[in-house]
Amino acid sequence: xxxxxxxPEYSLDDKDFREQNPMAEFLRMERMPHIWCPGCGIGxxxxxxxxxxxxxGYDMDKIAVVSGIGCTGRVAGYVKFDSFHTxxxxxxxxxxxxxxxxxxxxxxxISGDGDLTSIGGNHLIHAARRNMDMTVICxxxxxxxxxxxxxxxxxxxxxxxxxxxYGNTEPAFSLPFLVDAAGATYxxxxxxxxxxxxxxxxxxxxxHRGFSFIEVISPCTTLYQRRNRLGDGVSxxxxxxxxxxxxxxxxTRTVDIGYQGKIAMGKFVDRPRDTYLDAVVKHLTSxxxxxxxxxxxxxxxxxxxxxxxxxxxxxGESADICEDGC
Amino acid sequence: MSFGNLKKAYGNxxxxxxxxxxxGFCVQYCPTNALEMSKGYxxxxxxxxxxKDAEDCRDCKFCEMVxxxxxxxxxxxxxxx
Amino acid sequence: xxxxxxxxxxxxxxxxxxxxxxDGDHALAEGALAAGCRFFAGYPITPSTETAExxxxxxxxxxxxxxxxxxxxxxxxxxxxxxxxxxKVMTVTSGxxxxxxxxxxxxAAMMEVPMVIADVQRGGPSTGLPTLTAxxxxxxxxxxxxxxxxxxxxxxxxxxxxxxxxVEAFNLSEIYRVPVFIMTDETxxxxxxxxxxxxxxxxxxxxxxxxxxxxxxxRPYKFDGKHGAPMVKAGDGYRFxxxxxxxxxxxxxxxxxxxxxxxxxHLIQKIDNNADKIIRVEESGLEDADIVVVSYGITxxxxxxxxxxxxxxxLKVGFLxxxxxxxxxxxxxxxxxxxxxxxxxxxxxxxQIVLEVERAAAxxxxxxxxxxxxxxxxxxxxxxxxxxxxxx
Numbered sequence: 001x002x003x004x005x006x007x008p009e010y011s012l013d014d015k016d017f018r019e020q021n022p023m024a025e026f027l028r029m030e031r032m033p034h035i036w037c038p039g040c041g042i043g044x045x046x047x048x049x050x051x052x053x054x055x056x057g058y059d060m061d062k063i064a065v066v067s068g069i070g071c072t073g074r075v076a077g078y079v080k081f082d083s084f085h086t087x088x089x090x091x092x093x094x095x096x097x098x099x100x101x102x103x104x105x106x107x108x109x110i111s112g113d114g115d116l117t118s119i120g121g122n123h124l125i126h127a128a129r130r131n132m133d134m135t136v137i138c139x140x141x142x143x144x145x146x147x148x149x150x151x152x153x154x155x156x157x158x159x160x161x162x163x164x165x166y167g168n169t170e171p172a173f174s175l176p177f178l179v180d181a182a183g184a185t186y187x188x189x190x191x192x193x194x195x196x197x198x199x200x201x202x203x204x205x206x207x208h209r210g211f212s213f214i215e216v217i218s219p220c221t222t223l224y225q226r227r228n229r230l231g232d233g234v235s236x237x238x239x240x241x242x243x244x245x246x247x248x249x250x251x252t253r254t255v256d257i258g259y260q261g262k263i264a265m266g267k268f269v270d271r272p273r274d275t276y277l278d279a280v281v282k283h284l285t286s287x288x289x290x291x292x293x294x295x296x297x298x299x300x301x302x303x304x305x306x307x308x309x310x311x312x313x314x315x316g317e318s319a320d321i322c323e324d325g326c
Numbered sequence: 327m328s329f330g331n332l333k334k335a336y337g338n339x340x341x342x343x344x345x346x347x348x349x350g351f352c353v354q355y356c357p358t359n360a361l362e363m364s365k366g367y368x369x370x371x372x373x374x375x376x377x378k379d380a381e382d383c384r385d386c387k388f389c390e391m392v393x394x395x396x397x398x399x400x401x402x403x404x405x406x407x
Numbered sequence: 408x409x410x411x412x413x414x415x416x417x418x419x420x421x422x423x424x425x426x427x428x429x430d431g432d433h434a435l436a437e438g439a440l441a442a443g444c445r446f447f448a449g450y451p452i453t454p455s456t457e458t459a460e461x462x463x464x465x466x467x468x469x470x471x472x473x474x475x476x477x478x479x480x481x482x483x484x485x486x487x488x489x490x491x492x493x494x495k496v497m498t499v500t501s502g503x504x505x506x507x508x509x510x511x512x513x514x515a516a517m518m519e520v521p522m523v524i525a526d527v528q529r530g531g532p533s534t535g536l537p538t539l540t541a542x543x544x545x546x547x548x549x550x551x552x553x554x555x556x557x558x559x560x561x562x563x564x565x566x567x568x569x570x571x572x573x574v575e576a577f578n579l580s581e582i583y584r585v586p587v588f589i590m591t592d593e594t595x596x597x598x599x600x601x602x603x604x605x606x607x608x609x610x611x612x613x614x615x616x617x618x619x620x621x622x623x624x625x626r627p628y629k630f631d632g633k634h635g636a637p638m639v640k641a642g643d644g645y646r647f648x649x650x651x652x653x654x655x656x657x658x659x660x661x662x663x664x665x666x667x668x669x670x671x672x673h674l675i676q677k678i679d680n681n682a683d684k685i686i687r688v689e690e691s692g693l694e695d696a697d698i699v700v701v702s703y704g705i706t707x708x709x710x711x712x713x714x715x716x717x718x719x720x721x722l723k724v725g726f727l728x729x730x731x732x733x734x735x736x737x738x739x740x741x742x743x744x745x746x747x748x749x750x751x752x753x754x755x756x757x758x759q760i761v762l763e764v765e766r767a768a769a770x771x772x773x774x775x776x777x778x779x780x781x782x783x784x785x786x787x788x789x790x791x792x793x794x795x796x797x798x799x
Contacts, residue, residue, distance in 0.1 A: 004366040009341045009377050017342045023396045028648070031659060036394060038347035038372065043394030051391065061644035066488070077648055077660060082641035084491065085650035085660075087514050090484040093448075093476060097485030098641060100472055101446050101492025105642050126477040193355075195391040221349075233349045284467045295445060296420065296470030 025060075026050040028080050035074060039225075039233020041192025041218030042072055045139055046079065048195050049110070052202035063106045066095040068115035070146045071220075072139040075110045089119030092127045095134050103277055103294070106206060107133075113140040114152040117173055121153070128182035131210040133275040137202065138175060138213065139192075141220035149223030156259035160227045174256035176268050179213045186212035187252065187269035191240035192219065194265065201267060210275050217263055230260070336403035337385030339377050345397035348372030352389035352398055358382045361389065411637075412582045413614040417441050417574075419607035421469045427602045431595040432457035432499070434566040434602045435525050436465065438573025439497045441610050444523070445471035446494040448485035450478055453537040454593040455499040455527040479504035483511040483524070490520045491649070493640035495577055495615070499525040501593075502535060505544055506551070512586055513552035514651045516674060519628065519635050521580035521615065523573070525589040527596040528755075530781040540593040541781030542704055542755035546762075548588045549733045555671050557678035559685055560588040560733040562704040566600045572730070578613040579685060583677055584635045590732065592755065594705045594784060618645075627658040630669050632676030682734040689728040692718070696725030698797040699743050700751045701764055703729040705784055710753050713790035722798055732760060737767035744768035749797025753777035753790045773797055 004010060012020060018029045027046075036042050053060065060081060067076040069088040076083035082105075086094045091109045099107045109116075116124055116138050127134065143161060144150040151161035153173045160167055176187045186208040188201040198216055205212030219225055219236030230236065239260060247255070248266035255264035274282065277294070285292045297305070339361070346368060353361045353375050360382035361375040368374055375398070377383065383400065390399045421440035429437070436458045439447075447466065449459040459475070466473040476482040479500055486496040500508060505526045515522055530536025531543050544551075548560045559579050561572045569591060576587040618625055618637035627647045629636035636656070639645045648658045653670055655661040661670075678685065689707075693699060698717075702710040707728040717724045725747070729736065740763075743750065749772055752761035761776035768774050777793045779785055 004343050004364060004368065004374065004376075007376060008380065009339045009375075010343050012340050012342075014342070014344065017340065020340070020399075020401075021342075021396060022390065022399050027396065028659070033345045033395060033397075039349040039351075040394055043396060044351075044392050047391055047393070047396065061646070062642050064641045077650060080646050082491075082646060083648045084488070084641075085648070085652060086484065086487075087510055087651055090480065090511070093481035093484040094488035096474075096476075096481075097446070097448060097488025097490075097496075098492045099488075100474065100485070101489035101494040101496075102640065102642050105492065122477055123481055126481070192394075193392070195388070199391075233351060234354050237351060237354065280472070288467050292467060293470050294472065 023047065023050055026053065026080055027078055031078055034078055036071060037222045039219055039221035039236070040071070041141070041216070042075065042139055044192040044195050045110070045137065045198060045216050045218065046075055048198035049108070049137070049202055051199040052206065055199070056203050056206060058106060058206070062104055063108065064098055066091045066098065066107060066109050068111040068120060070112040070115045070144065072110060072112035073115060089115055090123065091115065092120060092123040092136065096127060096132050099132065099134055100277065107135070108206070109134060109136045111138065112145070113138060113142065113154040114144040117153045117175065117178070124179065125182035128179045128184040128211045128213070130276040131183060131185055131273050133210055133277065135202065135205040135212040135214070138215045139218050140175065140215050141218045141224055143220050143224040145220045145223050149220070149227050156257060156261070158259050159224070162227070172256070174252070175213070175215045176255050177252040180252040180269050183211070184213045184269060185210040185271050185273045188267045189215040189217070189255065189265050191217040191244055191263060191265065193237045193240040194244070197265070204267070204270070208270070210273055217257070335385040336381070337383040337387070337400040338403055339383055339389070339398065339400050341374055341376070342397045343368045343374040345395045346372055346374035347395055348374065349394060351392045351394070355392055356389055357386060358384055411616050413616070414611050415614055417607045417610035417612045418443055422604060422607040422610060424604050424606045427604065428599055429566060429602050430457065430597050430599045431563065431566040431569040431591055432527065432597065433461045434569035435499065435573050435589065435591070436461035437602070437604060438570040439523065439577065440465060440469055440471070441570070441604065442495065442574045442577035442612050444495045444497045444577065445469070446486070446489040446496045447471070447473045447498060448476050448482040448489065448496070449473070449498045450476055450482045450500065450504060452501045452504045454529055454596050455501050455525065457596070458499040458525065479507040480511065483508040486522055487511060487515055487518065487520050490522055491641050495521070497523040497525070499527060501527050501529045502531045502544060503533070505547065509551045512558070513554055513556065515586040516552070516556040516558060517651050518649050519584040520586065521584050522586050523576045523580055523589065524586060525591060528590060528592040536782050538593065539782040540705065540755060540784065542590070542592055542706065543759070543781055545590065545732060545754070545756065545759040548590055556674050558586055558588060558733060559583070559678065559731065560590050561730060562590045562732050563595060564704050564707050564728065565595060566598060566602050569595065570602050570604060574610060574612065581613045581615050582634055583681065584638070585678065590704065592705055626656045628654065628656045630656060630673035632673050632680055634677060635673070678734055685731060685734060686736045687730040688736055688739065689730060691726045692723070693725035693727060693743065695723055696747055697723045698749045698751060698794050699725040699727055699747050700753070700790065700794065701727045701729065701740070702753050703732055703760065706753050706755055709785045709787050710790050712787040713794060716787065716791055717794045722794065724794055729760070735763045735767070737763065740764055740767035741769070744771040747772050749773035749775055751775045751777060751790065751793045751797050753785050753793070755779045755781045755784065
């Protein structure tokens with residue numbers, strides 16, 4: 001223990017480190033350190049997300065993060081945005097309701113492969129079909145980590161999981177293919193090693209109008225790596241480095257991942273299409289008339305606006321009086 | 327080959343030894359090999375990284391980006407004078 | 408701090424003032440619009456679909472959004488999200504959909520989210536009798552989701568009451584930050600009757616308890632056992648967190664037995680301690696009654712006939728109609744049980760609310776249930792027979 005201090009890199013005490021950390025404005029620092037395991041890639045994804053927000057110049061008050069249940073689901077509790085930790089598989093419909101009720105929000109769903117594609121699969125494909133304006137970041141560690149390493153629809157065939165102790169016999173979803181087929185208009189995949197690429201993709205996805213889906217392959221050191229004797233976090237990252245291959249614009253039919261197989265990465269889909277709300281507003285305006293308003297203002301809001309207008313006008317008048325008198 | 331007035335960037339590395347969980351990503355992927363795992367360990371038994379030679383850090387901030395624990399960040403030397 | 412509850416007149420845009428001839432399902436939709444509901448995520452299911460259809464038609468006129476989601480689970484979850492987006496929300500369903508939504512009712516209770524859900528009950532279990540009436544979900548609405556929590560359930564007996572109780576349901580949900588259920592049934596839902604919708608100024612609506620204090624001091628929850636903390640909506644800069652995990656007043660997960668106690672005590676006391684303010688009943692002839700007929704919803708319209716006939720025959724029969732079924736009016740039943748010979752409880756099920764009556768009566772008087780398998784309303788004769796039985 002004596003080797004650790006007092007060298008320059010450890011010079012900041014805990015309080016200063018929390019305050020000066022570039023992540024300080026994005027994290028609920030009072031809840032650090034987080035619960036994720038050594039070598040888990042979720043923390044990297046959170047950092048990439050924060051970098052994308054920084055670079056994008058967004059009004060951080062208007063960003064809402066919704067997550068489901070699982071290790072990745074804990075992200076909502078750690079980020080300093082309006083954030084919601086919802087029920088298993090239901091982050092996407094929650095995010096749908098949130099976005100539709102307050103369209104000026106930028107809604108980001110961050111959840112895991114089991115949550116989004118197994119129990120949440122139906123909601124995933126429908127939100128993609130509708131081109132609901134949201135960004136979905138799926139951290140794919142090929143397992144249900146939080147509950148002890150069970151098989152998910154993305155677990156590669158033959159891999160070991162606690163509920164497939166003799167090896168997984170099922171084929172896995174190719175997530176980019178699935179969401180592309182369902183109608184997603186921005187689809188990308190990276191691994192947690194490619195932190196800067198993730199940032200760039202998140203930036204593009206958040207600017208993209210419509211359903212954006214970013215899959216991030218990430219290590220689960222405690223369950224998937226260990227159960228399959230694949231080594232630790234560095235072993236996983238080395239696998240990503242060796243077998244990750246950038247294929248921007250690849251046909252999503254060709255990007256499935258076999259057990260420890262090639263990982264095709266990059267931006268696969270980026271096409272423009274009316275979002276759900278665009279389509280609703282456009283159509284209803286054409287059917288009902290130009291006075292169609294999506295929500296309109298309540299009498300309370302109208303009254304508040306009226307009063308604000310009056311007081312602003314009133315200030316103008318009294319300023320004149322003051323100038324004359326002073 | 328002349329690079330004209332190109333200056334090297336230098337960075338100061340700050341590490342929270344308590345938050346580090348010894349995953350080794352920063353050590354593995356630092357492009358100038360400026361970090362190594364320490365022999366000492368923190369209260370949880372993990373070996374946090376330490377900077378081998380402060381002159382080696384090029385302020386690329388990749389360790390800051392890849393660390394899953396938010397336990398390491400780099401400040402640019404030129405900002406600190 | 409703003410006054411609470413803040414009561415205002417309804418937004419005239421959503422009020423279809425006038426005398427109408429409409430069914431219960433449509434009246435529910437009109438009541439919700441009058442109360443300020445501007446978001447409805449739903450899924451079709453007989454016999455509730457008409458409410459969703461009415462919303463789909465009226466939303467664009469009124470300035471609201473209707474979306475048919477891919478299933479009931481998506482519908483109710485989207486509604487919870489929409490509340491955090493700042494809207495008043497409602498959905499309708501029937502038995503099978505109600506069961507699907509159960510997990511999310513727990514989430515709504517846990518996140519203390521004001522919302523209204525209508526269950527237009529039909530024969531069950533499972534797919535059951537999609538087009539025929541029943542009152543078989545009365546216990547489910549109270550206990551259906553896992554864990555310990557409290558909800559409010561109102562039961563209308565007519566399309567007019569569907570309108571009135573819809574407004575009441577929204578008001579109660581905003582005051583107590585709790586999901587409120589409207590338990591109609593297929594008969595009331597599909598029955599066409601006169602529905603009078605008053606002018607907007609006469610409809611009193613409770614505004615959401617919006618927080619108005621300094622941003623740094625905001626806490627999304629307050630475990631005061633009264634009505635909880637004021638609300639905000641996402642996008643207003645409060646950077647709050649809300650979770651379905653057991654949490655503390657900051658909204659952060661707090662997973663110890665002690666934290667759970669603080670939270671659950673609040674969720675339960677919020678309703679239990681305010682029961683006398685929440686409970687509404689309709690009563691007649693209770694002062695000198697020997698037998699009391701306790702009923703709710705459509706059954707009460709048959710029960711009142713049986714009560715009339717029994718009174719004509721000289722029996723002293725009281726009539727108690729539960730408008731609020733949950734929280735249950737146990738004090739009233741306790742008091743009645745101490746002085747009447749019998750309480751007769753007809754319901755369109757095999758005995759659900761009668762269990763509450765028995766519990767509250769604690770053996771002090773006879774409790775006679777008039778069960779039914781559902782599918783059709785009672786014959787007044789059945790209830791009259793039970794009243795005679797009680798008079799012995």
